[in-house]
Amino acid sequence: MPKFFYTLKRGHIGSDVLRLQKFLISQGIHLQFGADGDFGPATHAAVEQFQQREGLLVDGLFGHNSAIAAVAWGYENTSFEEPIPRTSAEIQEALRFPSKPTNLPRPTQQVSDQLFGEFQYEYAPSNGNPQRIRILNNWVADNIGRFQIPQLLGMVDRQSSSPRLMVNGEIRCHRLAAPRILALFSAWETAGLVNRVLYYVGCFNPRLKRGTINPVRANLSNHSWGSAFDINSQENWIGRPDAIIGARGCLRELVRIANEEGFYWGGHFGNKDGMHFEIAEL
Ligand SMILES: [Zn+2]
Numbered sequence: 329m330p331k332f333f334y335t336l337k338r339g340h341i342g343s344d345v346l347r348l349q350k351f352l353i354s355q356g357i358h359l360q361f362g363a364d365g366d367f368g369p370a371t372h373a374a375v376e377q378f379q380q381r382e383g384l385l386v387d388g389l390f391g392h393n394s395a396i397a398a399v400a401w402g403y404e405n406t407s408f409e410e411p412i413p414r415t416s417a418e419i420q421e422a423l424r425f426p427s428k429p430t431n432l433p434r435p436t437q438q439v440s441d442q443l444f445g446e447f448q449y450e451y452a453p454s455n456g457n458p459q460r461i462r463i464l465n466n467w468v469a470d471n472i473g474r475f476q477i478p479q480l481l482g483m484v485d486r487q488s489s490s491p492r493l494m495v496n497g498e499i500r501c502h503r504l505a506a507p508r509i510l511a512l513f514s515a516w517e518t519a520g521l522v523n524r525v526l527y528y529v530g531c532f533n534p535r536l537k538r539g540t541i542n543p544v545r546a547n548l549s550n551h552s553w554g555s556a557f558d559i560n561s562q563e564n565w566i567g568r569p570d571a572i573i574g575a576r577g578c579l580r581e582l583v584r585i586a587n588e589e590g591f592y593w594g595g596h597f598g599n600k601d602g603m604h605f606e607i608a609e610l
Contacts, residue, residue, distance in 0.1 A: 329435050330606060331337055333496040334391065335391035335392070336348055336367060336387070336388055336389075336390040336391075337372075337389045337390065338367055338368065338369070338371075338372050338388070338394075338509075339367065339389040340367040340443065341365055341366050341367065341449075341491055341527065342347075342483075342526040343365065343482070343483055343484065343485050343523075343527065344366075344526040345365050345366065345367045345371065345484075345519065346363055346365040346482060346493070347404060347469075348367075348375075348403075348482065349362075349363035349364070349371060349374075350549070351364070351398060351401075351403045351404075352374045352375070355378065355401060357377050357378055357576065357586065358374070358377075359371065359373045359374050359598045360373075365483075365484035365493055366484070366491055372388040374387050374419075374547065375389070375390050375394065375532075376388045377387075377395065378397075378398070379394055379489055382394070382397040384397060386573075394420025394517060396410070401467075407604045410444060411487065412603060413546075416418070419497055420602065421573060421574075422572045422574050422575070423572055424573055424580070425580065425595075425597070426580050426583035426584060426587075426593070428596050429586065429596070429608075430591055431479065431588075432587060432590065432609060433605050433609065434570070434592065434608070434610055435550060435592050435607070435608040437545050437548050439608065439609075440477040440548075440550050440552075440553045440555060441473035441496050443485040443504070443532070443553075443555065443607065443609070443610050444471065444502050444504060444553040444554070444555050445471060445553075447463045447464070447467035447552075447553075448463070448464040448467075449462060449463045449534065449543075449552070450460045450462050450543075451536075451543035451578060453541070453554075457535070459535060459536040459537070459538065459540065459541070460534070460535055461534045461543065461548070461552065462534065463552070463564055467536075471502050471503055471554070472501065472502060472503070472532050472554050473499065473500070473501075473502075473503050473506070474499070474500055475499060475501060475503075475506035475510070476496060476497050476498050476499045477497050477498075477499055477509060477510055477513050478497055478513075478514075478517070479513040479514070479517055479522050479525070480494050480495070480498075480499065480507055480513070480525075480528055480540060481494060481495075481496065482494065482495070482497070482499035483497070483525070483528050484527040484528070485527070485528045485529070485530070486527050486528070486529050486561065487528070487529050487530030487533070487558075488604045492531055499520055499528070499530075499531045499532075499557065500531060500532040501531040501532050501554040501555070502532070502544055502553055502554035502555050504590060504610060505553075505554055505555045505575070505607055508590060508591075508607055508610065509531075509557065510585060511589055512591060512605070513525075513559060514586070515585050515587060515589055516582055519554075521581055521582055521584055521585070524560075524578065524582055525559050525560065525579055525582075526559070526560050526563075526576070527560065528557070528558075529557075529558035529559060529560075529603060530551070530557065530558055531549065531551065531554055531557040531558075532552075532553075532554035532555065533549070533551040533552070534551070534552045535548075535549050535551060536548060536549060537549045538566055539552060539566075542561065543556065550606045555606055555607040556604060556607070557604075557605055557606075558604050558605075558607030559579065559603060559605070560579055560602040560603055561603040562577065563575070563576060563578070563602075563603075564579060564601075564602030564603040565576060565594070565602075565603070566594075566599065566600070566601045566602075566603070567599055567602075568600070568601075568602075569600070570595050570600065570602030571602070576593060579593075579595070579602060580595070581605070586605050590607055590608060590609045591604070591605045591606060591607055591608065592605070592606050592607075592608040593605055595606065596603060
């Protein structure tokens with residue numbers, strides 16, 4: 329399959345951007361805010377400087393020619409290569425969709441109550457978060473903690489509108505979920521697939537399912553138990569088709585291992601949620 333370089337430009341965010349920024353800094357090019365995984369005006373200016381130095385067209389877009397010039401300076405380009413399917417066999421491969429797991433129950437609120445404990449809650453919508461709930465008593469203090477996932481070190485966390493770098497790789501999740509999420513990321517890493525994760529979008533988040541405002545138990549999102557996490561949300565938005573194999577942000581290749589590790593993929597929900605992985609059994 330022919331390889332193309334994915335163009336990085338202003339507005340992009342994530343580990344690809346971070347890798348590029350680190351490279352630019354290693355080249356002695358000044359980056360005003362350092363490497364933060366966010367391709368803004370400073371990174372644009374730094375790319376322009378690099379292009380000028382290399383005698384390339386100076387446009388601040390880090391595309392194919394810039395990447396090739398950078399590779400000559402030791403730049404690592406692996407997650408930049410976006411194969412474009414051309415032949416019918418390649419198109420077939422790109423459209424391949426993981427089959428539903430046969431080894432896992434479809435995760436429901438009852439399953440989560442059973443695995444992670446039942447909590448009492450009240451509906452607490454806020455401006456900008458009509459799905460918010462508040463969990464009562466000591467359930468959060470007793471069950472939710474911060475745990476380090478080494479593969480998430482240096483990733484960008486996009487769960488709020490201001491993205492941040494995960495400098496210590498910590499996520500907030502259920503204490504029983506932590507070892508499972510850890511096992512999942514290390515299985516993905518062993519399979520050479522962890523670079524499919526471009527950025528993290530959160531785990532524990534007490535709320536109703538997106539789009540619902542009736543605070544009945546059946547509408548609770550499994551993020552409320554800290555047993556589900558989201559990644560690559562832009563490319564796999566809820567209710568939309570998920571990214572196909574070879575496309576930026578595709579998560580399909582991660583699904584088989586996730587199922588083996590006890591995680592159900594949101595791409596298999598009735599209302600497709602391709603960014604979402606959640607624990608269906610412990
Ligand atoms: Zn989710």
